[in-house]
Amino acid sequence: MLNQYIPVLMHLLVVVGFATMTLLMSVWFGRRSTSKQDIKDTAYECGMIPIGENQPRFSVKFYIVAMLFVLFDIEVVFLYPWAVVFRDFLSADQILIFWSILGFVGILFVAYLYALKKRALNWVG
Amino acid sequence: MPAYILELIVVGLGLILLLLESFLPRLGAKGLAAIGSVGLLVVLFLLPSVTGAPSESTGIIWKFYSADSLALFYKGLALITTILVLMMSVVYVPVMQRYLGTGGGVGEYLILPVFTCAGLMWMASANDLTSIFVSLEVVTIGFYIMVAYMRRNVGSLEAGVKYLILGAVSTGFLVYGIAFLFGVTGQTNLDVISTVLGLLEGQDKIILFSFALLLVAFGFKVAAVPFQMWVPDVYQGAPTPTAAFLSVGSKAAGFIVLSRIVDAFLGDHGVQTGDGSYQDQIQRVLLVVAGATILFGSLAAIPQTNFKRLMAYSSISHAGFILLALACAYPVRMDMASGEVVAFYLAAYLPMTMAAFFVLCIVRSSRGEEEISVLDGLGKRSPFLAFVLLVSVMGLAGIPLTVGFLGKLYVFQAALDQGHFVLLAIATLGAAAGFYYYFKVVRSMYWNAPSDQDAIAVGTGSRVLLALLAAAIIFLGLNQGIILGFLR
Numbered sequence: 011m012l013n014q015y016i017p018v019l020m021h022l023l024v025v026v027g028f029a030t031m032t033l034l035m036s037v038w039f040g041r042r043s044t045s046k047q048d049i050k051d052t053a054y055e056c057g058m059i060p061i062g063e064n065q066p067r068f069s070v071k072f073y074i075v076a077m078l079f080v081l082f083d084i085e086v087v088f089l090y091p092w093a094v095v096f097r098d099f100l101s102a103d104q105i106l107i108f109w110s111i112l113g114f115v116g117i118l119f120v121a122y123l124y125a126l127k128k129r130a131l132n133w134v135g
Numbered sequence: 136m137p138a139y140i141l142e143l144i145v146v147g148l149g150l151i152l153l154l155l156e157s158f159l160p161r162l163g164a165k166g167l168a169a170i171g172s173v174g175l176l177v178v179l180f181l182l183p184s185v186t187g188a189p190s191e192s193t194g195i196i197w198k199f200y201s202a203d204s205l206a207l208f209y210k211g212l213a214l215i216t217t218i219l220v221l222m223m224s225v226v227y228v229p230v231m232q233r234y235l236g237t238g239g240g241v242g243e244y245l246i247l248p249v250f251t252c253a254g255l256m257w258m259a260s261a262n263d264l265t266s267i268f269v270s271l272e273v274v275t276i277g278f279y280i281m282v283a284y285m286r287r288n289v290g291s292l293e294a295g296v297k298y299l300i301l302g303a304v305s306t307g308f309l310v311y312g313i314a315f316l317f318g319v320t321g322q323t324n325l326d327v328i329s330t331v332l333g334l335l336e337g338q339d340k341i342i343l344f345s346f347a348l349l350l351v352a353f354g355f356k357v358a359a360v361p362f363q364m365w366v367p368d369v370y371q372g373a374p375t376p377t378a379a380f381l382s383v384g385s386k387a388a389g390f391i392v393l394s395r396i397v398d399a400f401l402g403d404h405g406v407q408t409g410d411g412s413y414q415d416q417i418q419r420v421l422l423v424v425a426g427a428t429i430l431f432g433s434l435a436a437i438p439q440t441n442f443k444r445l446m447a448y449s450s451i452s453h454a455g456f457i458l459l460a461l462a463c464a465y466p467v468r469m470d471m472a473s474g475e476v477v478a479f480y481l482a483a484y485l486p487m488t489m490a491a492f493f494v495l496c497i498v499r500s501s502r503g504e505e506e507i508s509v510l511d512g513l514g515k516r517s518p519f520l521a522f523v524l525l526v527s528v529m530g531l532a533g534i535p536l537t538v539g540f541l542g543k544l545y546v547f548q549a550a551l552d553q554g555h556f557v558l559l560a561i562a563t564l565g566a567a568a569g570f571y572y573y574f575k576v577v578r579s580m581y582w583n584a585p586s587d588q589d590a591i592a593v594g595t596g597s598r599v600l601l602a603l604l605a606a607a608i609i610f611l612g613l614n615q616g617i618i619l620g621f622l623r
Binding site: 121 | 146152153154157177195
């Protein structure tokens with residue numbers, strides 16, 4: 011009965027072991043010197059300097075590109091399940107599935123033209 | 136031609152406008168509005184020729200979509216509203232340009248109503264919880280942008296943030312309610328849900344809970360108390376054409392969906408009031424909300440000095456009257472179903488509200504203010520604008536010979552039929568308060584001394600439209616058969 015939980019236990023061990031090993035390894039190999047050094051005593055935040063203004067300003071271009079990326083990324087996500095069921099629908103004579111995805115992609119194509127023409131993808135200027 | 140072609144045409148029109156706007160920038164706001172409204176007008180003329188579901192309905196779409204006479208009626212309302220909003224936007228463009236900053240165009244402001252119109256039309260036909268949700272989001276997301284469109288104006292941004300956050304919360308309630316309803320019935324189609332609910336025994340609590348969640352969501356859309364907090368601030372901050380669009384289009388679509396949902400819950404239960412069934416409790420909740428909405432809207436409108444806030448509270452109180460009609464399901468002695476009373480009231484509400492906001496747009500673009508005091512002496516300066524506004528507020532107050540009177544009359548008749556005498560008293564009180572606060576506008580126009588003598592310039596197109604709206608308010612009030620004819 012309890013045997014089926016062994017993978018969970020192993021998973022737990024791996025998780026705890028990974029966290030412990032990461033911490034220990036950085037102590038072993040980091041060769042933290044005992045003398046006081048500012049750069050080595052700062053908290054590690056993925057390479058970013060952890061202290062600064064609390065609301066740094068980003069150019070609005072980042073947001074526009076990120077939004078467009080999400081939009082067209084989601085489009086592709088929708089295409090996957092469509093492609094999976096496409097053949098089944100065709101064999102059931104449901105040609106509607108073709109026109110509906112054409113409409114969907116068509117709307118996004120117009121949106122793409124609009125974004126291009128509005129220079130949303132131009133980084134300079 | 137099946138009815139859903141209309142929505143496809145409207146979306147296609149929106150896409151064409153979007154391309155025209157980006158590739159032919161010299162078309163300008165006027166050109167876009169002209170193409171948009173002509174396109175929508177064509178769709179409006181196609182409306183009577185569409186057909187509903189074929190008898191041996193094969194298409195999967197008819198599981199999500201209905202094209203009964205009520206749906207077609209609301210589609211017509213959505214189209215007329217959008218055309219008027221586009222016309223109004225053209226007048227309002229100079230005001231908006233002041234708040235756009237460099238590089239901000241107004242083109243999208245004239246295209247978004249077209250997409251929103253497609254959503255409103257789809258909402259009118261939606262009879263499945265999934266299509267209701269999707270069409271509602273199409274409408275709401277369009278409104279989020281339009282409300283916050285004047286991005287250098289603090290009021291517009293504040294309105295946008297309020298509308299966005301509260302709208303998102305209400306959408307959350309909607310999804311939660313849909314989930315519960317689906318959990319109880321295992322269905323999403325409202326007709327099937329109605330049948331299944333009639334067969335369920337002893338599930339009253341969970342049915343009521345899901346109805347309460349749905350009522351919260353749609354109470355927000357139609358501005359019913361206690362979900363009305365956003366209305367005055369959003370109306371005041373949003374561009375005036377958007378406020379008009381919210382007040383007529385969004386409300387009408389909210390009510391058609393709410394009435395379909397209420398119908399599904401009540402089923403063919405009939406009028407057995409006081410038997411303690413969940414249908415009876417739903418009716419009682421609706422009555423309480425309707426009464427509170429009428430009272431709050433009417434009383435809070437009295438001290439307002441800003442015209443748009445006044446219209447916001449007036450729109451809350453009108454929502455109360457419509458909810459009262461909705462709560463009086465199955466009036467026995469009238470030959471109108473409660474859904475038809477609701478539709479009639481909304482059709483009457485359209486020209487009155489649109490005329491008032493249209494006049495306000497014109498006044499705002501020349502005076503830059505929206506307080507009631509800006510109308511001082513309008514009767515002397517611009518007799519035509521003053522007369523149109525007079526007709527419109529007469530209609531909103533419900534004075535006989537206007538279409539607003541007929542709308543209120545049917546609601547009162549329905550309430551009388553059902554014997555809701557407390558609600559009748561509240562409604563009378565609300566209507567009486569309405570006479571007072573609408574009269575403030577009339578007093579300002581005709582009694583107060585004008586602050587300056589210049590007449591306000593009105594373009595020919597606006598003049599024709601305003602005259603048409605004023606004529607509609609009176610003409611439809613004299614011939615009640617016209618709206619009823621469209622309804623059936």
